[in-house]
Amino acid sequence: MSIPPRSESTSARTRPTNNATEITVDLGQRSYPICIESSATGRPDESGFAGRLRAALGDCTHAIVIQDAAIATSAGQQILDSLAGEDIRISEIEVASGETSKSTDRLAELWSELLDCGADRRSVVIAVGGGVIGDLAGFAAATFTRGLRFVQVPTTLLAMVDSSVGGKTGINLPGGKNMVGAFWQPHLVWIDTDFLATLPRREYLSGLAEVIKYGVIEDAPFFDYLETNIAAILEREPQTTRHAISRSCQSKARVVADDERETTGRRAILNYGHTFAHAIEATAGYGVMLHGEAVAIGMQMAASLGVDLGLCSDELLRRQTALIQAAGLPRSWAEADPAKMVPVMAHDKKVAHGKLRFVLPQEIGSVGLIADVPQEKVVAAIRSWSDR
Numbered sequence: 001m002s003i004p005p006r007s008e009s010t011s012a013r014t015r016p017t018n019n020a021t022e023i024t025v026d027l028g029q030r031s032y033p034i035c036i037e038s039s040a041t042g043r044p045d046e047s048g049f050a051g052r053l054r055a056a057l058g059d060c061t062h063a064i065v066i067q068d069a070a071i072a073t074s075a076g077q078q079i080l081d082s083l084a085g086e087d088i089r090i091s092e093i094e095v096a097s098g099e100t101s102k103s104t105d106r107l108a109e110l111w112s113e114l115l116d117c118g119a120d121r122r123s124v125v126i127a128v129g130g131g132v133i134g135d136l137a138g139f140a141a142a143t144f145t146r147g148l149r150f151v152q153v154p155t156t157l158l159a160m161v162d163s164s165v166g167g168k169t170g171i172n173l174p175g176g177k178n179m180v181g182a183f184w185q186p187h188l189v190w191i192d193t194d195f196l197a198t199l200p201r202r203e204y205l206s207g208l209a210e211v212i213k214y215g216v217i218e219d220a221p222f223f224d225y226l227e228t229n230i231a232a233i234l235e236r237e238p239q240t241t242r243h244a245i246s247r248s249c250q251s252k253a254r255v256v257a258d259d260e261r262e263t264t265g266r267r268a269i270l271n272y273g274h275t276f277a278h279a280i281e282a283t284a285g286y287g288v289m290l291h292g293e294a295v296a297i298g299m300q301m302a303a304s305l306g307v308d309l310g311l312c313s314d315e316l317l318r319r320q321t322a323l324i325q326a327a328g329l330p331r332s333w334a335e336a337d338p339a340k341m342v343p344v345m346a347h348d349k350k351v352a353h354g355k356l357r358f359v360l361p362q363e364i365g366s367v368g369l370i371a372d373v374p375q376e377k378v379v380a381a382i383r384s385w386s387d388r
């Protein structure tokens with residue numbers, strides 16, 4: 001199956017002002033801004049978090065801040081402080097860090113906590129944390145009373161460049177990643193790059209895997225930029241890092257605006273490497289391998305599969321491998337076991353008519369959605385980046 005090309009009419013709109021960038025996710029009446037700022041959360045004027053919240057929601061008298069327990073005294077506190085002068089009742093809910101919180105048990109507790117704090121359809125859920133908090137809180141918002149308004153405040157690089165944008169929310173099942181969820185768009189994405197200052201290096205690198213993904217799937221000049229500037233990004237040099245975040249958000253906003261619910265196939269490109277990655281995460285045990293680490297290895301497996309099928313060149317694989325290595329990400333997983341991974345891959349959400357479909361590279365900046373891949377080639381791709 002071929003992937004529809006980028007639509008010219010639904011490109012993300014970008015408005016840079018001073019040291020801030022605003023990108024619009026164009027979804028008609030459900031359009032929303034991604035505000036990329038630095039040191040701006042507490043500003044008392046309309047450019048601070050509270051001002052942007054007022055502008056995005058209008059009437060809001062109750063905010064429920066659902067935050068990662070590990071950042072409750074830092075980013076979470078900044079968000080709470082920024083709302084202190086507002087005429088808004090605040091409820092706080094903490095969620096333990098880590099992938100295991102994306103579970104049916106934690107979701108059920110969260111529904112009860114929302115009930116207990118008096119959440120109703122005029123409330124807003126504000127998710128403060130990484131992708132785990134955004135996915136979990138977003139799904140709770142989508143389902144409680146059939147829908148609460150929702151705002152994303154990403155505090156990890158991965159959440160800033162990927163999970164906070166686009167409205168995919170959900171939880172894991174033991175047998176598969178993100179198997180239960182909903183498309184539920186936020187009203188606002190607030191990115192304050194200062195939050196990255198406390199992010200551990202391993203988590204920062206994990207986010208870089210999704211950044212590299214955008215270069216491979218639809219932005220070849222950005223891939224070139226990353227090759228040249230990876231050292232500055234690793235040092236978290238402010239301007240370079242901001243550029244990488246904003247370019248990633250532009251890619252994501254463009255793809256989501258083209259195919260919000262992954263119906264035409266265009267949005268499936270964001271799943272590059274993920275058929276393998278999700279099987280790696282599930283078979284390793286959730287939380288053992290970080291999502292971005294699994295995506296890096298999954299992209300390697302996908303590129304090897306592409307080479308094997310004659311879809312792309314060895315040179316593409318060489319460049320991708322070099323960038324992943326330069327970014328300090330793993331390229332292989334010694335324990336990757338096809339016998340365990342292939343059955344998990346059967347639950348991939350891109351399966352159609354009982355057949356797996358893989359997002360595979362054609363050239364840097366372009367991928368295709370490929371069905372009818374012989375299983376022995378899938379096994380060989382897994383083995384080429386494992387010890388088995």
Ligand SMILES: NC(=O)c1ccc[n+]([C@@H]2O[C@H](COP(=O)([O-])OP(=O)(O)OC[C@H]3O[C@@H](n4cnc5c(N)ncnc54)[C@H](O)[C@@H]3O)[C@@H](O)[C@H]2O)c1
Binds near residue numbers: 166167199
């Ligand atoms: N919905 C989507 O479109 C989408 C896209 C990509 C990934 N995801 C999902 O996102 C999840 C991964 O997200 P993640 O990588 O952000 O992981 P995460 O949410 O687990 O956060 C990573 C770690 O960083 C800590 N942390 C967060 N912010 C911090 C900060 N500012 N300073 C210090 N520590 C901080 C957290 O406590 C946690 O231990 C996975 O479940 C993945 O499936 C979803």
Ligand SMILES: O=C(O)C(=O)C[C@@H](O)[C@H](O)[C@H](O)COP(=O)(O)O
Binds near residue numbers: 162210267271
């Ligand atoms: O937004 C998307 O679409 C993506 O596929 C982004 C991915 O990086 C992300 O990991 C997503 O959660 C995967 O979605 P899934 O539908 O394969 O579970």
Ligand SMILES: [Zn+2]
Binds near residue numbers: 162274291295
């Ligand atoms: Zn991902």
